[in-house]
Amino acid sequence: MKPSVTVLLPSLLEPVTGGVRELTVWGGSLREVFDDLIEREPRLRRHLFNEAGEFRRHVLCFHNGTNTRWLGGRSAETADSPGGRRDGWDTQVQEGDTVLFMQAVSGG
Numbered sequence: 001m002k003p004s005v006t007v008l009l010p011s012l013l014e015p016v017t018g019g020v021r022e023l024t025v026w027g028g029s030l031r032e033v034f035d036d037l038i039e040r041e042p043r044l045r046r047h048l049f050n051e052a053g054e055f056r057r058h059v060l061c062f063h064n065g066t067n068t069r070w071l072g073g074r075s076a077e078t079a080d081s082p083g084g085r086r087d088g089w090d091t092q093v094q095e096g097d098t099v100l101f102m103q104a105v106s107g108g
Contacts, residue, residue: 002026003095005033009044010103016043030063030071031089033099048101058104063088064097 007023014021025040027033038045050056061068071088093099 002028002032003093003097005093005097005099007033007037008098008100010101012103012105013044013047013101016047017041027093029089030068030091030093030099033093034089047103060102060104062100062102063091063093065100 004024004026007025009017009021009023011021017023020041023037023040025033025036027036034049038049048056048059055061055069063071068088068091071091
């Protein structure tokens with residue numbers, strides 16, 4: 001059986017999930033966790049991922065406190081370079097890990 005992972009969502013997405021901000025999903029890697037999350041809450045896809053299947057620019061994702069853009073051998077300086085949005089998605093997860101999504105908010 002694949003490990004269970006807790007996914008925490010920002011309050012901005014409550015209208016999309018019917019008020020749910022914490023979900024338990026299963027997967028052996030971050031990629032599988034993301035797939036299971038979208039299978040359970042398909043409406044999240046357009047809020048978290050772009051048409052290419054990468055995180056939207058304003059979305060940050062943390063695995064146990066580490067920005068997923070820094071996983072897979074990428075540094076903070078190269079994490080936003082082309083192709084950098086999926087590095088680390090093959091990172092293995094363990095039972096009880098946490099994935100936290102955050103969305104930047106701006107305005108004038």
